Amino acid sequence: MILAHVTTLYPGYVADFERRHTGLSALGYAEHYERLVRDAFGWSNHLTRHLAARGHVTAHFVANYAALQAKWLQENGAASKQDPLHIVAEQLHRTRPEVLFVDDCYLFSPVRVQALCAELPSLRLVVCHQGLDGDPRQFFPDDALVLSPAGHQVATWRAAGVDAHQFRHAFEPAVREGLETHGPRTPVSFLGSCSPLLHPERHRWLAALARQMPLEIWTDSFAAVRPRLLVGSLRRGRARQVVEHFFSPLRRRTHGPLYGRAMFAQLARSDITLNCHIAMAQPSAGNMRLFEATGAGACLVTDARRDLDEIFALDSEVVTYGSIEECVERVRWLLDHASAAAEIGARGQRRTLAAHTFAHRAAELEGLIEARLKAGTGGR
Template identity: 30%
Template sequence: MRVLILNTDYEAFLDDLYAENPGLAESSYDRQMAVRNASLFGAADFYSRGLRANGVEAADVHLNNKAMQLRWAAEHGLRIDPSDKPEPQGFSAKMRRLFGRGQNRTPQLMAMPGWTRDVMIAQIEDFRPDVILNQVMHFVSAESLRSLVGERCLLVGQIAAPWHEPEDDLGYDLIATSLPNYVQKFERRGIRTFYNQLGFAPSVLASLPEGERDLAVTFVGTLSSHHADRIRLLEFLAERTSLNIWGMGIEQVSKDSPIHGCYRGQAWGREMFEIFRRSQIVINQHIGIAGAYANNMRLYEATGCGAALLTDRKTNLRELFDVGSEVVDYGDPEECLAGIDALIGDPTRSAEIGNKGQMRTCRDHTYEQRTAELKAKFAEMLN
């Protein structure tokens, strides 16, 4: 089985990655991929590495990483116009046939910068996957991919983020999601759906420095209009405890918010894991679309790094962790604050919760396990 994974990265992360690694943009494709994966940002290569550990040939494509994608093109003898025009002059006859000009059959693909589209098409043709796992359903549509590959491979979307394009859902053979409410939503519309939780890569721990847990209370995550409850919680805590906040979107937070006094900047990948490794307590608060369900990556990243996780109460949390001994939950900001005070006041219990949470995550919530589930589902559908 051959699985090609389509993904993108935050532009701010890419800017920092290449600024911190002078000359990387001129390096080979394999070198750029290695450095990007070593950053541990997002899902890194956790899915492809997990699939390979399960006997699947898998590869990642980071569609918006211009330096890396253009290097792949050069190494494979492709002549690509690096401009950001939607349709470059070198638009080939084959691509015109597939995505005919003016027909509006594939609006998302045609709206991409020409280099993004052209390199992605070449990579799909080169890898010839049995399965395309599209982890960026907002970036490239099922309609576009289906126009390219027809029925010759399984088309799988993966999503646990705000989603506003339901007309494209029916183009997928399968949608994988870690949100139980999304499973229900897709199934009500007759779409084949697979519940696949998020996870942790224990290999991360070997690359992190060990040291004291010198950060009492931390939060690392996004601050945006989709996270209004999170911002209210952090503002409440910021005025009452020694909170440290890292993340993206601080410009969307009111200038008079107490969050600014706790804000320490952005933290991508490895730096985030190092913060969790140094944290006594990590605060978690889900995005609104999660509804009543525990789901996000922070559940596993924080526990995987051995911090005591204090997370918002969800109906399925007890299916994932033993609440009270492996994680602690809260129902409102006042209860969250009480939980912080109790854990800070009892460092032995805090450390025990962190240790037990880590053992549970590294035993039951790994990407190798999650990708084994995906492999079994893909094989079932391919057969």
């Protein structure tokens, strides 16, 4: 099987990566790319690397990293192009994949994916990862193999005739090598988005917790906000959230954002780390923090979800709560019983390493793709 994974990166991460890695402009494409994927942001190239280890030919392209893509164009003798999709089309034309895996439903609309398919006679199947609510056919071709971490979404989509399958996030054990885990421990941490403009429920939850425990937060949620987001919030009657953004009590607890290996290092230095799924994830468990935190060895305290027990042993490998009050109670107990928190973190880490790594997910993906191709119903 020849598979190409086309993805995009969060712009804030790209800017942070370039601040932390000097001398990138002097590197060629391959060296620049290797530094990027070693930083292990998001899924990085974990899936394609493990699929390659299983005997497949794979390629991984980051469509919206302009500086990196420009190096590829220069080194491959391709004409200079500004549109990310045109560059990706050239990369795919040279790769000649049988399977195209895309996970950005904004840049890669159904029309654009179909346009890419029309230029790739080798292509037999389109695989799409969709983490948002709604009909995935708004985002991807009708005949795509659609993956989602959310079980309730998969059930809904299947009932609508979509070839949908649950495909959870994972952890890459290799990121633990060389992490800077020395230094002061953090009693209670939260890493991630908590903007009242985007995730008001999560913001209110954290604000309540911050009044009652030594919580430290790493986020970019209180950096300069886009005017368009402010105007849109006001037009939708969310003046309260706009005020909360500028006067949030969390600002006093907030450090800057951490990404990639720096994020994993902070998780590893955390005795307890918190998780709260965003509203659109109801009622399923499955955000990335479940696997990032447990993989790093922190004691994870997370909101109770309908299918969380399919992933971890509740209150043994992770600690759950059903309300703000219960969350406070459980975190306080863990702070008073440090050895118990450490044991839970260790059990959670063992479970993640035994069942939820990207090597496991690569095997799952291989099975799903091979079954679809064998059935003769590819996404063309």
